[in-house]
Amino acid sequence: MLRGNDVVTGTIANELGNYEIKNLLPGHYTVVAYIVGFKKSKTDVNLVPGRNELNFSLESTDITLEGVTVTASEQKKSREQKVDIITSSPVFKETTYHPAPSSLPSTILQQNIPGAVQAPTGEVHIRGQHAEYSYYVDGIPIPETQSEEMVELFDPRVIDRITFRIGDLPAEYGDALSVIDVKTKIPATPFQANVSSYAGSFNSSGQSISFTGHTGNFAYFLAGSRKLTDRRLDTQLPDIFHDHGEDYYGLGKVQYILSPDDIISLDIDYSNSKFQIPFDSTGGIITDDHQKETAGFQNLIYRHGINTGEGSGELFLALTHRQGTTNYIPGASDVPSFHFAGDSTTSYNIQETRVFDVYGGRSTLAIPFSDIFSLKAGLESYWTTGDEHFSAFRDSLLGPQSIEPLNGYDFGSYIQTTYTPLPIFQVDAGIRYDRHHAKGIGTESQVSPKFKLTYIPEVSTTAYVYYGRLFVPVLVEQLREITGAEGSVTQPTRAVRGNYFEAGLTHSFSTSLSTKILGYYTEEKPGMDDNTIPGTNIQTPVNIDKIYVRGVEFGLDYHPEGPFSGYFNMAVSHAQGVGATTGGFLPAEPPTTAFDLDHDQRITYS
Template identity: 40%
Template sequence: MSSKRFYHAAVVVWLAGSGLAARPVSATTVGAGLRDDGDVGGSVADSATGTPLPGGQVRIVRDGNTIATASTDAFGRFVIHNLPAGAYSVEVRYLGYRAETRDVSVAADEGLSLTNFRLVPLPINLSAVEVTSTVPLAVDTRTGDQVFKQNDYHGAPTNTTSQILQQSIVGAARAPTGEVHIRGQHAEYTYYVDGVPVPAGISGSLNELFDPQVVNQIDFQTGGWDAEYGNKNAAIVNVTTRIPSGGLHLDASGYGGSFSSNGQALNVSTNAGKFGFFFSGARQGTDMRREPVVFDTVTQTVENFHNDGTDLFGFAKVQYIPSDRDVVNLDVNRSRTHFAVPFDSVEGIIDDHQQDVNGFVNLGWRHRFDSETGSESRSSELFLGAFFRDGSLNYTPGLSDSATFVFSPDTAHYILSEDRNFHTAGLKLDYTLQPHHGLEFKTGVLASYTGGHEDFSTVTNGGSPGPASNSDLKGSDVGVYAQTAIAPSDKWELRTGVRFDNHNAPFAGNQNQVSPRVKLSFFPDPANTFWVYYGRLFLPTNVEDLRAITSDAQGGVAAAPTLPERDDFYEVGFVHRFPFGVVTKLSAYHKVSSPGIDDNTVPGSAIVTSVNIEQVRITGIEAVAEIRPKGPVSGYMNVALNHAYGYGAITGGFFPAQPPSGTFDLDHDQRLSGAASVVY
């Protein structure tokens, strides 16, 4: 570690030890009489059961204009800071409930104005249907994060989770395979479902993890990460799943279209006392799985293969709320994708088949020790999560494929199949302490173990078996962090933190790093936010072992494995809310990775694995506009310009090192990307 980085880490460790804070905090009310503004806070719950409603949408409105927005936390609580003295309306919306509005007055000499909501579930009948809608994407004016709301989403039944990511996240682009690239990074993002992480799957897997119907809210965090977040964090995708209100509900739907497109879905939910249950199952099929896949050099046109594909999704959630201080969530998910992959096809013959299976089981318990929302007393929270993640990838090419895989120095050509599977089990433990308003401290640990098996086999075009390789794999990841935040007033917030990560993978041994992070935010008023951020990042690769097959492919020579990516990340940003219903965000970032990570394909096969690039640099600027004026029209627009390029040698992936080739653009560098939506 350089002396400069050691100095950064030492400063952050000192701050962590001083007992400062972790998440957006309420400013101290000492000397409240000197303030010319105040805060509005409260809670949102079910009127019949008292169940807290997380992910609820809260808006502060004055003279018909939205002044500020917020979302409720896991206990249904919200706080909106720095409101000038005066009269406001507080609007609360939640999927499956009747919207409610309350009037509230903010006085300059009061610290916090409380207003609690008890929402009434909407009956499921035609008289309750209101033909009103807005775009599902909003900008959090305090953090700059983009937030997706299922309550406002009316997408096509064929839409997938990766499409929502691509359409929602500024700087995101979706490849024809369905993989999402974010800020020039190659699918380096992590899902958190109800607070529990879902580790990445097998490299090259094209399976959607879950169906969008299970979502209540998604918070996209593409920068400014607290020390809590490690692993693959080009984006942190925080998903809050839903349980509809009321008694037993059942709905079934289906669709059909061109290219034999068809789908069916079934959702069932109910609530009984302190328990809530939700199940969602869906099937989708099409004869146009991937497009485009080949460029015809004779006709100079792009040719779309009509390759069949089928997706199956199953999700179940059980929620138990024994008291207003405890929330327990159990999520179980399973998905399967089966499709034909035209890899190295001959004369349009498609007889390759790939099946991807992914699943996860998440169990989370959140407990708070304070007893009153808005209380000036000391408060704290404990979160404990356990998770199990598994998946498999089975690829069987057709015998009509060109035999291109070679075991050097043997000159015979083979067709290569793969059968890979993995399982990951882990724990996440967090503790948050707020000694008083304006001061918080958070610390925690995330640890997981991964095991699995990788089998590769070959055949000739005549069907005769060739060489094969079989290998077990195992590895682990451990991350420990402490983070603080201090808000001396509602206009300033300093967030600092440090984390230690250790990654263990086959043949790579133990790789570790200490990563300091700091973010300074300035909130002159509820309509404006400025921030600057620096973070040291550590992105481990998947726990995989392709050494056996790549060693055979390279004549018995196996090079060094792929190592974790190590980044220095810098970001500045500004968010402004106009009084006529428009929110704009402008941000710029620069990242230097030494080494960086990209992916590569084993020659003569469809096997995808991660590789290292000696250094990667990514620079970009982003602009977001959320448009919600008075009236029936709303919309949003994302525009990003970034440049991702590499320097030096390409190593790892169990391939012999390629010599430096100067500066080169990366294949996931989208330069200019944009997405827009208008709802009337």
């Protein structure tokens, strides 16, 4: 919060146009609201102790899904500052991001999240975890691991903003340790079209096109892109070869405003990737493996604003469908190298074909009962169907075949509260119940408490502690029973269960310079990693008896008024496994001494 003509604080209105700014001192303010394509609205207001309500409209009077930015500045000359205690999660805005044209969503994660690293195969590891994170696209969970973790879900150009919710998740979010909360674009201007193209090294090239429009209560956004490169998988070999890849993306979104309190929208997304699998020629084996993947989702979303007189609540209802396919095709000249358990003499090549669909729905209800107490509750359920086909062969010999159905369901419910007994304390407490069922595993369930205590010793400083119980099951579509083809099925991969602890401190040195430092500790029993099926590039999730992750992170953010801004992130972590590696329907590896996980990244910075 600034004094004089400077900015004191700011926020972004939600999809229904509601906004909230906390911890303002009483006094005279000027509230400014603006959005691209509309004239600024300026309103003078005298704030008194307690709750103050200010309604305003921009010249067009349209409520859009594009965020309305609200800022306030006080006319008094004072050095006292206060910071909104609910803004500790980093926020990425597309309007201030100018990436390379070949950038992907995983690139944004690696650049903006301390302790995030990208493996050569494409998946992103956050805070020493395997890949236990999920996208939430306009409020609907879209797991990153829904396919082979090599097909990206969408092009970054469709993103309006992202909130990175890492570690200290409320009960609302299940089946993940981190959440990438994505809001897609909805335009404010009547019509706009963009076309672009690029070319670069490693035979890279790409094209993109988008159309947007907003007329009255109706708005739409359509975008598509194509990307080619000879370095699709970021292999660590010095010589890049057999690494060509092609990616295609498409997203369409329409929105209609039924009333000032009711909005309905539809998201349709599709992505397609096909690429070569690189290999190390120094090993004496030449392969010509290829992989093709598709992924997509369709979300129908309804939002209804609730005004209780004590604040703005919301009812959220959604129906969703997502689908994916995977085809792993070995080369005709590949040297067979896969052996089934118990048969060390006969080797095979492995081909995989997988198709799945997930149908489900999600609902949430948020109600503020007073200035100091609010409640949020929700239900979600998803049903998965599909099948997976493994074929083993060598030359003209057909080996064991495995055709397994992919059937299962997930159910989750939660309730969480926010209580502010004193201006310097806020308590966020919740509890979540998850139930997961899949063929070959049966039913797994858990009740998971979440608790966060936030303390504001002074207006420019926020400290917090957090505890959350972990439950992250393997997605039904990720299960593989290749070893069942010859009757030697071993145990499946079980859900991650564990405890997560975090403590952090944020401080604003000035209105343009702020910092955050935190430490965390995770213990998982069992934990999760992945193994590569021998002789292929197919990865399957497995359990490690125990996993321990410890780390500290530091972030510095500099955003003055003007065209320049910057940030610095640094993290030190240690991810360690102890005990046997089991699951994945693969033969168990016996217990060993403690070992560093293959994605353990001690020091990262950006």
